[in-house]
Amino acid sequence: MLKKRIIPCLDIKDGKTVKGIQFEDLRIAGDPVELAKKYVKDGADELVFLDITATLENRKTLIELVEKLSLEINIPFTIGGGISSVQDVEALLKAGADKVSINSAAVRRPELVQEIAQQFGNQCVVVAIDTKQIDGDDYVFINGGKIQTELKTLDWVKTVADLGAGEILLTSMDFDGTKNGFDIRMLQNVSEVCQLPIIASSGAGKMEDFTEVFTNTKVTGALAASIFHFNEINITDLKENLKQNKIAIR
Secondary structure (H helix, E strand, C coil), X not given: CCCEXXXXXXXXXXXXXXXXXXXXXXXXXXXXXXXXXXXXXXXXXXXXXXXXXXXXXXXXXHHHHHHHHHHHCCCCEEEECCCCCHHHHHHHHHHCCCEEEECHHHHHCCHHHHHHHHHHCHHHEEEEEEEEEECCEEEEEECCCCEEEEEEHHHHHHHHHHHCCCXXXXXXXXXXXXXXXXXXXXXXXXXXXXXXXXXXXXCCCCXXXXXXXXXXXXXXXXXXXXXXXXXXXXXXHHHHHHHHCCCCEC
């Protein structure tokens, strides 16, 4: 059985780490490189960096950030935001990223998942899925959660798994920033249709939320942002708490 991972997520806008609630009302949380170094020291297993406006803006700053990170940290990290081609992926991997996360571009052109997997290996393709419940059904959203698609979430999960994704990063928009716990229902449903490693994102507010998601779903990673950025939960303490709850952690 895969040991569980604790993964801080840093949303990047204009070179700064930001955090909002349900994808709105962003506030600055700090310098991404300094935060990353702190999380490495505290025992984070991996890091995820998402350039939340890169789809609309120039991506050169993202390459520069990756180069800085690769010099400063020694744990795996994933980069996402504005990636729409194999060439984009190659540039980020060369700059030092371990994995790339694709979201909107994969929805618009699903074969991109396959192209990246074939060129660089399944292990470096993370498909990020932003999901929201609408009238009792779960739908995929793109463009930073601003556009609803006609894709049902579970259908899309199965599609990207077949195309060669190595991992799913599932963000529940309904739970984002609420600190009421992870979306257990959605994560259980995704686990039933997909054998890939799944990272749970959105909703963490207290240590018990991590215990719950690891106990009641098959996710292998739990991702959080503001509770780490604003020192509400310390990663070292969290991992000790999980060990006390008999959860195998990296």
